[in-house]
Amino acid sequence: MKLKCPKCEQEINIADINMQTDSVLCRSCEEIFNINECTEIIDKEHIKNIYNNPPNGCMIREDFDGKTLIIKKKSLLGILILTIFTLIWSGLSIGSIYVMPILNGKFNVEQGLFGIPFVLGTIILVNVIMCMLFGAKKIKIANGELYYFNGLAKVGIKKRLQVSQIKEVNITRSNIQTNNQYHYQVELKGHFDNNKKVINIVSTTDDEILEYAKAFILVHKK
């Protein structure tokens, strides 16, 4: 990571970056700054190199009006565990509350109402499994707009912004955790609609995917 002095815009020496205290020293200004004040110097060759070698789970789709980065990373073990859990949990609850009583002709309304939370739980679980199987994260850049989508078919998280509003693209830690591992995300900094200064997209534990998503945005940002 190469950093620029926030005041004189000169490159900061690697030796003058102190990661422990998050501070940097600019030799020409003879001043100490917080690391968050500095902007990163983008190494174009390095970014291009990343962009030309998509990691596992990343795919570029050429659309008539722009390009879309499609991120599909499946955790087969996760899908398997959740599917088995759903089959047992839903099978037992719905089987004993609805299926067996109906087959035996002993079903009553009270019992039916008691079972509603299990039906809703099953619907949610099946949705999560479908998303894990067929869902994707997409970043589309076309006509000066960046469009982010995370979900399945048309249902999911959507974010839209002007590419010209982006001033910085960083990778930062998010608050989400899976299996005690923090997720990281692509942080877009700039002046967005509704006075927003930061928009976060692509939350994952996969570093390669984050670096690739960042490179994709930087390459098409111009």
Ligand SMILES: [Zn+2]
């Ligand atoms: Zn300086």
